[in-house]
Amino acid sequence: MESVTVVLALLLSVLVSGALGRLLPLPLPLIQIAIGVALALGPLPSTSLDPEIFFLVFLPPLLFLDGWRIPKRDLFRDGKTVLALALGLVVLTVLGIGTLIHGMIPGMPLAVAFALAAVLSPTDPIAVSSVAAQAPVPRRLMHILEGEALLNDATGLVCLRFAIAAALTGTFSLPQAATTFVWLALGGIGIGAATTFLLMGAQDLLRRRTGEDPGLQILFSLLTPFGAYLAAEHVHASGILAAVAAGIAMTYVEIQGRSLGATRVRRTAVWDTVALAANGSIFVLLGEQLPEVLRQAVKQADVQGAGWLVAWILAITAGLMAIRFVWVWISLQFVLMKARRSGDRRETPTLRLVAATTLAGVKGAITLAGILTLPLTLADGAPFPARDLSILLAMGVILTSLLLASTVLPPLLRGLRLPPEPSxxxxxxxxxxxxxxxxxxxxxxxxxxxxxxxxxxxxxxxxxxxxxxxxxxxxxxxxxxxxxxxxxxxxxxxxxxxxxxxxxxxxxxxxxxxxxxxxxxxxxxxxxxxxxxxxxxxxx
Structure with missing residues (x-):
């Protein structure tokens, strides 16, 4: 009964936050976090989520939907920029920020510091949309950010998996990691795409024999990301990449035009509701766990008061912004050099564009979901080192990035122009x-x-x-x-x-x-x- 109460409280909180978001000039994620804090301080029972269940319930549908809806042609057109941000920037962030965290907090093992850096590397397009609501993001920039978020979710969480394994075993082998990464990537992508095509083939067969039932077709689409995720994890491939690949494959199934219009209309409404509930619930859960995690983290940190915690959060955020700023400038410069070689007018990225792209790398639901999957214990049963502190630091960076983006990003975006794109x-x-x-x-x-x-x-x-x-x-x-x-x-x-x-x-x-x-x-x-x-x- 307590679990049911918690679920209903989460859904009610998302509903209330949606109404408040229309009344208050604040980003929706910040409102949802505040509601979560209020729930934690209120009489309702708090929840302690199992990391694996949390990962399974929230991530597959969100990543699947991102892969499904992102414009594929725009993604491929700016593919070099997207890959530079989603792969190169993630690796640089894990190495740089992981080293920074370990240097600032010697009590945190290096593998745990890398794990924290790994979950801080992905960006959240939902949070970007929320904070940029007062000033529209240029379409091309938004497509680049969406593509980056789609791929760096998987890259960052795969790096997290390696870091956790190193923390649990105390060893790390680069050749073994490279081999494992290849299997995680190729296996996850292949299984995800195959799952979509198999389930949609079964759906077509059922439709031809019994006629189209919109409810059944929608249920097929809802189960697809979970099927892809579980199938990939069963063979130790990447469930994250499987969910993303399943969503991308869904686009190519959809353009065959076999389903009825009524089914698509209802399916869109259902998926919009699922995305709203899942994203909102994650931010409410972030706020709901914040007070207790703060108390536990202060004890683990072995510092006087919260001053050092605030300093660490600000230092990590500054490090993330600095690395992202430099890498974004290099990436945009590289892409624009292509036009220069082809004889077009020379375009150079302005500092305003680079700064806007840097601030738009807001942390959100994926970061929280990833950090909550840190194991509770080591292999010998001992508590996982600095787990609560890592969660607190991740929460602090999420809040700080949201606050920075909500106050600084809208003025930067007003009137911002990118290199021209086809109309x-x-x-x-x-x-x-x-x-x-x-x-x-x-x-x-x-x-x-x-x-x-x-x-x-x-x-x-x-x-x-x-x-x-x-x-x-x-x-x-x-x-x-x-x-x-x-x-x-x-x-x-x-x-x-x-x-x-x-x-x-x-x-x-x-x-x-x-x-x-x-x-x-x-x-x-x-x-x-x-x-x-x-x-x-x-x-x-």
Missing amino acids: HDAEEDAARAAARDDAVKAIEALQHRLVEEQEDASIAVEASARAMDRYEGLEAATAEPRKDVSRIKQLALTEKRLRLAGIEAERQALYRLRRSEAIDDVVLRRLVREIDLVEARLVV
């Missing part, structure tokens, strides 16, 4: 035109068949004229009141059938354009959603 407007106009042409052809083809099938050919002609309104701007002929009720019903049914045929032709045209990479995921998702909503109104 989506012309691409969207061309996609709409192609979809419209296919829809008109589909309606005309169906009209010819209906004229031959129906006794009253005028019904098909009149219904076709009405259905064409959406594509040719024609106004439907206003029929005079008739007493023939059966004809009116038949006209309505025929018009609906023609409209649905046109809508399906539109949708398939868009999927065909996406498969040929003529449009990107952003345009596809927006246009397909418009079509799905029109279809939903017709089939109600």
Whole structure:
């Protein structure tokens, strides 16, 4: 009963924080953390989460959704920048910040310091969106940050796994680590993609035999990230990379266009709710555990008061920002040199752009989820060294990065311009035109068949004229009141059938354009959603 109470309290807290977020000029994660602190100080029972359960429940769906929704073409276009931030920056952060932490806190073993640095390396796009709500992030910068967060989640958490293993065994072998990393990466990616294709294949088989049930299709998608994660972990591959790969593979399943519009509309709403609840619950849990962790960490740190703790948090945050600033400048300079070699006008990254990208590396849910997976005990049963202190330092860095970003990032983002990128407007106009042409052809083809099938050919002609309104701007002929009720019903049914045929032709045209990479995921998702909503109104 206590567990149920805790879950309900978390969900209620997310609901309250959402309302307060609309009323208060504060980032949503900060509000949720404050609510968590209030819960910890209140009469409700506190919770002590098992790290493995916490990792399994929260991370797979969040990483899966990030992989699913990130625009793939933009990700590949800025792939060098993304990889530099997601791989090189993570490794540099683990080595640099791990050494810094161990130097400042000699009582913390080096392996534990590296583990803490590993969980501090990933960024959180949800937190970035929250703090940047008052000043929109340029689209290209947001895509780079999303791609970085998608990949550095996995990279940082894989480094965490190595650091924990070193802390538990007291040894570290670079060749063994490299071999293990290859298996973790390749095995995780392969298992994640295979899980998606297998589950979606089973879903298609079920749909063909029994018809489409939106509830079952949504349940398939909800179970996919957990299946990929558990399957990868079972063979000691990376469950994190499996969840990411499963989400990316989901995009290529989706563009086959086999599911109904009503299913997609409901599935989007369900996944939006899952993401809201999962992210919100993580930040509430962060605040809920903060008071007790603070008390335990002060004891472990063996310092007088909290002054040294604050100094350590500020020093770690400053170190993270310095390393990120230098690496971002180098990465952006490297990418822009490509345009310079191709003969385009020379572009150099401004300090304002570099500073905004640095501050946008906000720590959030992934950092908290990772640090809470530190083992409770060593192999011999002794308490894991400096576990509570590590959690406190991670929490402090999360809070500090959120506060810095919420106060400094919006002014930096106002009016910020990045090197130009292709506009989506012309691409969207061309996609709409192609979809419209296919829809008109589909309606005309169906009209010819209906004229031959129906006794009253005028019904098909009149219904076709009405259905064409959406594509040719024609106004439907206003029929005079008739007493023939059966004809009116038949006209309505025929018009609906023609409209649905046109809508399906539109949708398939868009999927065909996406498969040929003529449009990107952003345009596809927006246009397909418009079509799905029109279809939903017709089939109600």
